[in-house]
Each structure stands twice: as C-alpha cells, then as structure tokens.
Amino acid sequence: MRRIVILILTLVLLSVTACASRAETMRQVGPIWYENQAIVLLYHDVVDSGEGGAADEVSTIRSDQFEAHLLAMRDNGYRIISMEDFVEFILNQKPIPANAVVITFDDGYENFYTHAYPILQKHGVTASNFIIGIYSDTYYPDAEPHLTWEQMKELKQNGMGIYSHTYNLHRTANTGTDRVESALTHKLFLEQKERLETDDEFKRRIKSDLEFMNRRIADELGEQTPLLAFPYGEYTDLTVELAEEAGIPIFFTTREGINSSTDKLVYRINAGEPYMTAEALIQILQKYSQT
Incomplete structure (x- = not known):
C-alpha cells in the first residue's frame, strides 16, 4: 500500500511540474510591446x-547578421510563432502571444536551406x-x-513552412507598351496574335497558375492552407479576387505595418537588407509598440 501511495504522489508531482512548466512557457517574459x-x-x-x-547586394544579409536578428528579438521579448499559428489567428481568431513575430522568406532560394535553416533550428524557431x-x-x-522538393520535404518535416509565390508569374512581360510589367497584374501582349490578352484569357492564365501551384505544393508536401506572396509585392483587386477563387484566403504584401486578426492582406517589414543591423531591426519593431 505504501508503494502505491508513493507512486500516486510521484505521478501527481510530475503532473504539477509539467503544468508549471507549460505555464512558464506561455508566460510573457519582458515588456509587452503589443497584444493581439x-x-x-x-x-x-x-x-x-x-x-x-x-x-552587399540588395535583399541579402549574412548568416551571422540573421542570427543576430533572432537573438535581439529574443532578448527584447519578441515571440516567434509558426505560420500555422498565424493562419489560425487570421482565419479563426486563435490567440497568439504578445509581441508575436512571423518570419518569412521570398523566392525559394537554396540558401534558405543551407544558411538560414541551421540557424533557425539552433534557436528552436520556425520560418516559412x-x-x-x-x-x-x-x-x-x-x-x-x-530549393529542391527533397529539401522542402525535410524543411516541412522539421517545422518550416513552404507556400506559393506563384508557379510562373514571378516575372515581367511584354504588355504591348514601352514598359514591361508584372505578369501577375497585367495583360500580356500575345505576339503571335498581335494583341493583348482578353479579359477571359487574363483571368484564366492567372487562376490556372495559382491553382496549379497550390496542387504542386499539396502533391509534394501534403495538404495545407494555401497562402500567396505577391511577386514584387504587386496586386490588384482583380488579382485578389482570382486568388480567392483559387482557394487562397490570405495574401502577403510588401507594405510595412503590423497585422491584426482581420488583415487578410498581410503587412510585412523588410528585414533582409545589408544595412539592417539587429539594433536597427529592434528600433523598427518598437515603432509598433502600444505602450
């Protein structure tokens, strides 16, 4: 009987310790800059x-610079959350920690796998x-x-996110003028027919690209909520409408700002420039302090 009592007390103690540990994990450490x-x-x-x-190139940072960003955010009380949690926040108003930050990369360069991914793993955080x-x-x-699909499978299995930047619309194209424009937002000049796309041709081209990309990701990496980052940050009301018809509920822009749970057009802060020191990043983030 004594052994049974000791066993029960041990199990109770372990349960209390686990609950306390979870509570400590959820407790906000440091200042609250913003909530919800x-x-x-x-x-x-x-x-x-x-x-x-x-x-020194545009939109490029060193690996030690990226790691310094992560450490500075941690030391200043920012909480990096997963894309899945962010999607639940937007679509279902699921609570997120105070000072929540989501890390995204555009264009799918292999150096995400070779340089950024090891640093993210080292610090136990995720990016998409x-x-x-x-x-x-x-x-x-x-x-x-x-990135190759095999690399992306490993990334996905280890908590990273992979989403759409379109299949083949991240390019500029001839629009029949003296300017080239984004293939996502403008009708293309059909040289063989010597005319611009019709409205229906434009809509069909955009929607089929977005639907095909959603399917490629699902086939290779599994079903998930489709998301889209606009190439060059450019979009129109029609672009958004066509993307919604393709089953995409949330869109990532290059406009700077902070996001609430009602923002389906997501603001993003460009942190990936050579001049962006850890101190400069924290100064930008603290512009959005509610205190």
Whole structure:
C-alpha cells in the first residue's frame, strides 16, 4: 500500500511540474510591446558570413547578421510563432502571444536551406518560404540555386513552412507598351496574335497558375492552407479576387505595418537588407509598440 501511495504522489508531482512548466512557457517574459497583433518579417537571401562581398547586394544579409536578428528579438521579448499559428489567428481568431513575430522568406532560394535553416533550428524557431514553383521544377544553370522538393520535404518535416509565390508569374512581360510589367497584374501582349490578352484569357492564365501551384505544393508536401506572396509585392483587386477563387484566403504584401486578426492582406517589414543591423531591426519593431 505504501508503494502505491508513493507512486500516486510521484505521478501527481510530475503532473504539477509539467503544468508549471507549460505555464512558464506561455508566460510573457519582458515588456509587452503589443497584444493581439503580429509583425511579419520579410527576408530573401542569406549568405555565409565568409562571403562578405555578396552580402552587399540588395535583399541579402549574412548568416551571422540573421542570427543576430533572432537573438535581439529574443532578448527584447519578441515571440516567434509558426505560420500555422498565424493562419489560425487570421482565419479563426486563435490567440497568439504578445509581441508575436512571423518570419518569412521570398523566392525559394537554396540558401534558405543551407544558411538560414541551421540557424533557425539552433534557436528552436520556425520560418516559412514562399517559393516560385517553376524554379524548383526546372533547372536553370544561370539562375541562383533554388530549393529542391527533397529539401522542402525535410524543411516541412522539421517545422518550416513552404507556400506559393506563384508557379510562373514571378516575372515581367511584354504588355504591348514601352514598359514591361508584372505578369501577375497585367495583360500580356500575345505576339503571335498581335494583341493583348482578353479579359477571359487574363483571368484564366492567372487562376490556372495559382491553382496549379497550390496542387504542386499539396502533391509534394501534403495538404495545407494555401497562402500567396505577391511577386514584387504587386496586386490588384482583380488579382485578389482570382486568388480567392483559387482557394487562397490570405495574401502577403510588401507594405510595412503590423497585422491584426482581420488583415487578410498581410503587412510585412523588410528585414533582409545589408544595412539592417539587429539594433536597427529592434528600433523598427518598437515603432509598433502600444505602450
């Protein structure tokens, strides 16, 4: 009987300890800058810290710089949440921690796997990449290497997110004027027919691309809520309408701001520039303080 009592007391103690541990995990540490909102960060390229020259390029940061961003956010009380939690916050008003931050990358470059992913794993946080489907399906020897589906499967299995940056609309194209425009937002000039696309042709091209990309991701990585980051950050009301018809409920822009649970057009802060030190990033984030 004594052994049974001791066993019961041990189990109770373990249960209390586990609950206390979970409560400590959920407790906000440090100042509360904002609540019931989320900041989404945007990155593109991460190069190895030894490749100093490449880190001077637009939309590129060094790996040690990226790690410094993560550490600075942690030390200042920011909580990095998963894309899944952010989607639940937007679609179903699921609560999120105070000072919530979502990390996103655009374009699906392979250096997300080789340089950013190990740092994210090291610090136990997650990020999502919006990939351009055709660059993972087709080898382009002159293009910067992009993620393979095998790499993306590993990323997904280890908590990273993979979403759509369109299949083949991240490009500019001839619109019959002296300017090239985004293939997502403008009618294309059909050279063989010597005319612009009709309204129906434009709508069919956009919707079929978005639907095809949703299916490619689902076939390779499993079913999930489809999300879309607009190429070049450009979109129109018609673009959004067609994307919604393709089953996409949330869209990621390049407009700067902070997001509430009603924002289906998501604001993002560009954190992936060579000049963006950890201190500069924190200063930008604290512009959105409610205190």
